Amino acid sequence: MEIFDEYESEVRGYIRSFPTVFDKAMGSELFDEDGKRYIDFFAGAGTLNYGHNPEEAVEAQIQYLKDRRIAHGLDKATVAKKEFLETFIEKILEPRKMTYKLQFTGPTGTNCTEAAMKLARQATGRNNIIAFTNAYHGHTMGALAVTGNEAYRDESYGARGAVSFMPFDGFLGDIDTLYVFERYLEDKGSGMEKPAAVILETVQGEGGINVASSEWLQGLEKLCRKHDILLIVDDIQSGNGRTGEFFSFEKSGIKPDLVCLSKSIGGGNPMALLLINPEVDVWSPGEHTGTFRGNSLAFVAAKVLIDQYWSDDTLSREVHRKTDIIMATLNGLRDEFPGLNCRVKGRGLMVGIETPIDGFADEVSAAAFERMLISETCGADGHVNKLFVALTIEDKILQEGLDIFCEAFREVAKKHS
Numbered sequence: 145m146e147i148f149d150e151y152e153s154e155v156r157g158y159i160r161s162f163p164t165v166f167d168k169a170m171g172s173e174l175f176d177e178d179g180k181r182y183i184d185f186f187a188g189a190g191t192l193n194y195g196h197n198p199e200e201a202v203e204a205q206i207q208y209l210k211d212r213r214i215a216h217g218l219d220k221a222t223v224a225k226k227e228f229l230e231t232f233i234e235k236i237l238e239p240r241k242m243t244y245k246l247q248f249t250g251p252t253g254t255n256c257t258e259a260a261m262k263l264a265r266q267a268t269g270r271n272n273i274i275a276f277t278n279a280y281h282g283h284t285m286g287a288l289a290v291t292g293n294e295a296y297r298d299e300s301y302g303a304r305g306a307v308s309f310m311p312f313d314g315f316l317g318d319i320d321t322l323y324v325f326e327r328y329l330e331d332k333g334s335g336m337e338k339p340a341a342v343i344l345e346t347v348q349g350e351g352g353i354n355v356a357s358s359e360w361l362q363g364l365e366k367l368c369r370k371h372d373i374l375l376i377v378d379d380i381q382s383g384n385g386r387t388g389e390f391f392s393f394e395k396s397g398i399k400p401d402l403v404c405l406s407k408s409i410g411g412g413n414p415m416a417l418l419l420i421n422p423e424v425d426v427w428s429p430g431e432h433t434g435t436f437r438g439n440s441l442a443f444v445a446a447k448v449l450i451d452q453y454w455s456d457d458t459l460s461r462e463v464h465r466k467t468d469i470i471m472a473t474l475n476g477l478r479d480e481f482p483g484l485n486c487r488v489k490g491r492g493l494m495v496g497i498e499t500p501i502d503g504f505a506d507e508v509s510a511a512a513f514e515r516m517l518i519s520e521t522c523g524a525d526g527h528v529n530k531l532f533v534a535l536t537i538e539d540k541i542l543q544e545g546l547d548i549f550c551e552a553f554r555e556v557a558k559k560h561s
């Protein structure tokens with residue numbers, strides 16, 4: 145690890161939680177340079193929904209490169225992009241009766257949320273954006289402005305203007321948080337500038353696995369329509385099948401004006417995609433640009449993976465089946481240690497267990513890593529152990545990982561009992 149300690153910036157993060165030098169990876173297994181095997185319950189924070197190096201996508205990319213097909217195309221027309229578009233429209237949009245236009249932003253999730261907010265501001269001529277408590281939308285300045293966790297919101301970074309925070313579903317206990325939002329919108333004395341858009345995750349990932357109910361999402365949509373506010377769903381972490389359906393908001397039936405997709409869409413390759421209600425697509429040519437908007441290898445992988453996993457509902461059913469297995473295990477742990485006041489949270493394979501003791505979740509994650517399981521924590525206080533498996537994880541590896549997680553949890557729980 146010396147070269148990383150000596151030469152890599154102090155900003156390095158996950159390398160500190162998982163201090164080994166990784167080399168190979170397949171499906172839900174990682175191997176370090178000494179050949180030691182680790183089970184992956186992290187899935188690149190939602191980037192590896194189809195596992196590491198999914199076979200068909202890898203083969204297609206190798207062939208694409210061997211044939212010297214175009215690798216970098218800015219936003220020119222390429223066969224790789226055309227084939228991706230055809231597949232995405234046929235397998236994802238049309239079956240869901242969605243008519244979005246597609247914008248390929250720079251390849252990170254943050255590029256996509258920034259583009260969405262900029263477009264919403266242009267389309268409405270308004271400046272303010274509503275974000276929700278515990279939101280996470282990325283790390284550039286505009287995205288930081290709509291991020292909830294104070295650890296990322298140091299004022300010395302500069303102003304975070306033109307954003308108002310509202311309480312997410314459940315943030316105020318039993319109080320209807322939409323009522324609060326409505327009061328702010330309707331009372332001229334609230335001090336809140338009329339927003340261009342609201343931006344939200346339907347399940348907050350980094351913010352602690354907080355789930356918005358379908359009723360709350362429907363109510364939010366209604367409020368947005370009533371006040372002519374655009375609705376942006378950031379499905380960067382919760383999309384691509386993570387909650388069972390391709391989009392996290394499908395179950396609620398809401399129709400966002402803008403949808404941000406990234407992470408798993410490119411099967412592990414950098415890629416981001418903004419879905420735009422055609423009425424909102426007010427960009428003029430080249431108005432929002434960037435060098436890496438046409439990642440051909442990501443298009444190739446994305447097409448193969450959509451064909452493979454979204455031609456029928458097999459993957460969705462698998463997600464729900466595996467969710468039940470993980471939930472049962474976490475509920476068991478919660479019941480085994482009632483004194484810890486744990487809470488099991490999540491929807492689909494976006495699952496976590498919250499233990500309201502500072503440092504507890506980090507200790508569990510470290511104890512799991514000692515046993516060769518990779519999993520992270522989340523939430524503003526880091527109280528949640530987040531179990532993020534690949535949607536394609538094999539049952540045997542899932543069970544092995546869960547057993548390790550329980551062993552690590554029990555070890556830490558005993559220390560705190």
Ligand SMILES: Cc1ncc(COP(=O)(O)O)c(C=O)c1O
Nearest residue numbers: 252253254280281282378380381
């Ligand atoms: C919901 C959400 N939005 C945006 C982002 C930012 O994506 P990126 O890290 O690729 O910029 C993330 C990253 O974790 C995310 O979870």
